[in-house]
Amino acid sequence: MSFRILTEQTGIFESAVSIGVLKMESGFAFIDSGVEDSAVKKALQSIGDGWGAFKAILNTHAHADHIGGNAWSIRNRGVKTYGPEGEAHYIEHPDLEPHFLFGCAPIPELMNKFYCAKASDVHHRLRPGSFELEDRKLNLIDLKGHSPGMLGVITEEGLFHVADAIMPESLVTKHKLMFVHNLGEHLETLERVAGLAASGYLLSHGGYLEKVDTLIDLNRSVLLEVNDLIFTLAAEGAEDTTIHAGLCQRLGMVENPGQYYLNHTAVRAHLKYLKDLGKLDLIWDQGRLLWVPVSA
Numbered sequence: 001m002s003f004r005i006l007t008e009q010t011g012i013f014e015s016a017v018s019i020g021v022l023k024m025e026s027g028f029a030f031i032d033s034g035v036e037d038s039a040v041k042k043a044l045q046s047i048g049d050g051w052g053a054f055k056a057i058l059n060t061h062a063h064a065d066h067i068g069g070n071a072w073s074i075r076n077r078g079v080k081t082y083g084p085e086g087e088a089h090y091i092e093h094p095d096l097e098p099h100f101l102f103g104c105a106p107i108p109e110l111m112n113k114f115y116c117a118k119a120s121d122v123h124h125r126l127r128p129g130s131f132e133l134e135d136r137k138l139n140l141i142d143l144k145g146h147s148p149g150m151l152g153v154i155t156e157e158g159l160f161h162v163a164d165a166i167m168p169e170s171l172v173t174k175h176k177l178m179f180v181h182n183l184g185e186h187l188e189t190l191e192r193v194a195g196l197a198a199s200g201y202l203l204s205h206g207g208y209l210e211k212v213d214t215l216i217d218l219n220r221s222v223l224l225e226v227n228d229l230i231f232t233l234a235a236e237g238a239e240d241t242t243i244h245a246g247l248c249q250r251l252g253m254v255e256n257p258g259q260y261y262l263n264h265t266a267v268r269a270h271l272k273y274l275k276d277l278g279k280l281d282l283i284w285d286q287g288r289l290l291w292v293p294v295s296a
């Protein structure tokens with residue numbers, strides 16, 4: 001874990017969940033705030049005094065590991081927060097996330113820091129397009145798909161913070177099943193990112209990379225490989241829980257209850273995509289909702 005200066009005005013605190021750092025006229029802003037208070041404290045300690053005062057947090061999306069340090073930063077440093085318009089309600093009401101994963105009042109296993117951050121206000125709501133953060137001219141990029149309204153940030157120096165749109169090779173090859181909210185939108189986002197020129201990339205879970213072309217191809221091919229596998233697992237007609245169990249066996253996944261519900265959402269995102277493509281449909285069979293192939 002260390003602070004790395006990338007350009008005169010942009011840096012990154014590399015960690016399990018990296019934090020982008022933007023130097024501004026009045027001090028500096030973080031892009032995301034990590035999984036908990038200690039993530040922000042460690043990043044601040046690592047940056048030291050050289051970049052002035054901590055003034056703002058720009059959240060890329062509402063997942064708990066990206067907003068966990070917001071509440072501490074507002075309370076103790078008086079920072080202003082900026083978040084995507086489409087996800088501000090999840091940042092302000094983070095218990096919506098475990099509700100969203102579980103579908104009703106969630107089990108305690110989904111109420112920890114990995115799924116439910118502390119609530120924090122969103123002072124300014126962001127939309128894709130040009131945005132000025134004090135003297136910094138930023139281009140906010142629509143990255144929806146991993147989450148409903150994720151935003152990326154391209155700085156005037158051409159550095160691109162892609163948040164969770166691209167996962168590093170180590171995670172892609174280890175886990176294979178990546179979290180997605182809307183697979184069709186996520187695949188479009190990968191195309192969009194591939195088509196945007198940048199001089200370097202900041203990945204929330206992969207640190208700083210100069211190029212991402214082959215990594216985007218790897219992300220896409222593994223997503224489609226898992227999608228094909230899920231389609232195969234529905235060949236005889238199966239409930240989503242059975243397909244999930246089959247995927248665990250094929251990929252060697254072991255899950256605790258929290259991970260189960262997180263992965264189950266991703267499995268259903270794949271099933272929904274296959275339904276959108278007209279490859280799978282749903283049949284209710286005596287209390288079981290079966291995913292079945294659409295016959296040609």
Ligand SMILES: [Zn+2]
Nearest residue numbers: 061063146164
């Ligand atoms: Zn995320």
